[in-house]
Amino acid sequence: MKILSSLLVVxxxxxxxxxxxxxxxxxKIGDKATxxxxxxxxxxxxxxxxxxxxKGFIVVFTCNHCPFAKKYEDRINDLAKKYKPKGYIxxxxxxxxxxxxxxxSFELMKVRAKEKGFVxxxxxxxxxxxxxxxxxxxxxxxxxxxxxxxxxxIGAIDDNVDSASEVKEKYLENAIAALESGKTPSPETTKAIxxxxxxxx
Amino acid sequence: xxxxxxxxxxxxxxxIIIAQKVAxxxxxxxxxxxILSDKNTIYVVNFWATWCAPCVKELPHFEKLNSExxxxxxxxxxxxxxxxxxxxxxPFLKRKNIQSEVVFLSDKDYNTWLPIVSKDWSGSxxxxxxxxxxxxxxxxxxxxxxxxxxxYVNKNIN
Numbered sequence: 001m002k003i004l005s006s007l008l009v010v011x012x013x014x015x016x017x018x019x020x021x022x023x024x025x026x027x028k029i030g031d032k033a034t035x036x037x038x039x040x041x042x043x044x045x046x047x048x049x050x051x052x053x054x055k056g057f058i059v060v061f062t063c064n065h066c067p068f069a070k071k072y073e074d075r076i077n078d079l080a081k082k083y084k085p086k087g088y089i090x091x092x093x094x095x096x097x098x099x100x101x102x103x104x105s106f107e108l109m110k111v112r113a114k115e116k117g118f119v120x121x122x123x124x125x126x127x128x129x130x131x132x133x134x135x136x137x138x139x140x141x142x143x144x145x146x147x148x149x150x151x152x153x154i155g156a157i158d159d160n161v162d163s164a165s166e167v168k169e170k171y172l173e174n175a176i177a178a179l180e181s182g183k184t185p186s187p188e189t190t191k192a193i194x195x196x197x198x199x200x201x
Numbered sequence: 202x203x204x205x206x207x208x209x210x211x212x213x214x215x216x217i218i219i220a221q222k223v224a225x226x227x228x229x230x231x232x233x234x235x236i237l238s239d240k241n242t243i244y245v246v247n248f249w250a251t252w253c254a255p256c257v258k259e260l261p262h263f264e265k266l267n268s269e270x271x272x273x274x275x276x277x278x279x280x281x282x283x284x285x286x287x288x289x290x291x292p293f294l295k296r297k298n299i300q301s302e303v304v305f306l307s308d309k310d311y312n313t314w315l316p317i318v319s320k321d322w323s324g325s326x327x328x329x330x331x332x333x334x335x336x337x338x339x340x341x342x343x344x345x346x347x348x349x350x351x352x353y354v355n356k357n358i359n
Contacts, residue, residue, distance in 0.1 A: 067252035071282070137323060160309040162283045168310070191324040193311045195253075 026135020029188045033059070033149045036130045038093065038123035039106070041113040046091065046121045048149060055087035056152075056179055057145040058172070061136040063094045064112045065103035066195035069139040071161050073116050076140070079157075079172070080120035088176055090120045095131035095139070100198040131197060138194035144175050144185070152179050155190030223279075223291065225305045229314035236276060236304055237332055243273045243358050246330040248318075250280045251293045255343050256327040260297070262347040267301040270351060272358060273331075275301040280326060283307050331357050 027033060037047045048057050060076055062069045080090035098105035106124045113122045125131050134143055135154075144153035153175035158167040175185035226232035237244050247263050249256035260277070267275035277299070281290045286305060294303055308314055315322045318330055319339035331338040331354065338357045344350035 067282070138325065156312065159312060162307070162309050166309070171312075187312075190312045191315055191322075193315075193324040196325050 024133045024135070026137075027133075027143070027151045027154065029151055029154065031151050033143065033145050033151055034130070034133050035149065036093075036123075038125060038130065040121040040123050041106075041110040041118070042121070044121075046123055048089070048091070048145075051089045053087065054089045055147050056089075056176070057149070058083065058088055058090040058176070059134070059143040059145060060090065060092045060140055060157075061095050061131055061134070061138070061142075061197070062092050062140040063096050063101070063104045063195075064108055065096075065101050066139045068161060068194035072140045072157055073118075075157060075164050077116065077118055077120070080118075083176065084119075086180075091123060092118070092120055093123045093125050093130060095125045095128060095136060096198040097128060097200040100201060104198070128200060136192075137197060138192045139197060140194050141192040141197075142172050144172065144179065146179060153185045153188055155187075155192050161193065223294070223303050223305050225286075225307060227307045229306060229308050229317060232278070232304060232306055232308075233317075236302075240334060244276055244330075244332040245273045245354055246276045246278060246332065248278050248280060248326050248328045248330070250282075250326060251285070251289045252281065253326050259327055259344050259350075260299070262344050262350045264299065264301055265347045266350055266354065270354065273354060277301050277303045279303060279305045281305065283309075333358055 035048045037045050040046050048054070051057075058079060062072065062076065076090065076092060083090060094104055094109055096104040102108075106126075109122055109124060112118075136143075140157060142153070142155060142157050143151060146152055153172065155171060157170075157172045158164075159169045159171065160167045171187065171190050175188070178185040224236070226235070237246065245263070245266060247256075247260075249260065251257065263275050263277065266273065279290055286307075290305065293299075311324060315324060318328075319337065319341075321339060322328060322341055325341060327343055328339070328341045329344070330340075340353070344353065
């Protein structure tokens with residue numbers, strides 16, 4: 001009887017795990033990030049693999065509508081300009097479902113990118129396949145990857161959403177500097193503050 | 202000219218009255234000491250901002266809690282952007298006739314003060330904190346009705 005019940009538990013566990021859809025585990029420092037092939041506002045598809053000589057990637061989940069993300073638009077654009085010549089490619093991804101947040105549609109991404117003069121690929125996570133793999137939960141939410149797509153930093157861009165001039169600690173830029181000099185970023189993770197990502201309902 | 206002054210003066214004054222009601226802190230620890238430290242008071246603290254739609258939606262439940270649940274004091278901590286204090290926050294409070302105590306926290310160094318509120322706080326709002334005898338009960342969640350909020354509060358304070 002005892003054996004039977006243990007067997008049942010084993011079977012039940014197996015069934016349960018077999019039929020529970022796998023929610024991906026959010027990336028931790030040291031994990032290898034997945035590449036993607038996503039459409040940008042210029043109509044072209046982008047992958048990290050396209051940038052053969054890159055030293056690293058700055059992947060920022062961001063969007064049109066979020067007031068918090070808007071505060072960071074210019075800073076993200078400046079980061080892209082500053083680090084591209086140094087070999088670090090910034091790719092922004094809008095993870096939101098436009099059905100939930102119409103302001104985050106692909107068409108309006110194009111409008112916003114033009115208005116703000118974005119110099120980076122502004123990609124649309126169509127079908128919301130990418131952000132859950134990264135474990136992004138907010139906009140903006142930044143991930144720094146090295147050239148082998150190993151995750152080196154996860155979190156906020158800096159410590160002051162109100163104004164770039166009042167920032168005391170530039171978490172993301174410090175992490176890039178650490179990566180550049182072969183050191184471990186400190187901190188390696190911070191809490192990303194912002195709007196929750198809008199999943200399809 | 203004189204009449205114009207008569208007209209303008211009360212307008213200015215009304216703004217000042219509203220502004221005086223909202224204490225401003227640039228540091229969470231100071232705010233906690235000044236506003237949330239009375240040992241005989243049970244605080245229900247709601248972190249919100251005018252730009253956060255789900256926060257604005259649940260605000261009436263906190264207003265009702267403040268007026269109907271006599272065992273608690275509601276404090277609404279606004280995390281609005283600094284440059285929207287005058288332009289958005291104050292007009293919002295006036296328009297909605299908010300009666301609970303509102304405090305403006307301009308401390309943007311979230312990674313320093315969020316863990317003081319709760320180490321479990323991932324960084325989204327709305328979030329609600331109950332303080333009873335210095336003990337903190339934290340929830341990063343939305344309350345969709347007054348009853349839901351009131352039940353949650355009563356369960357945690359009794």
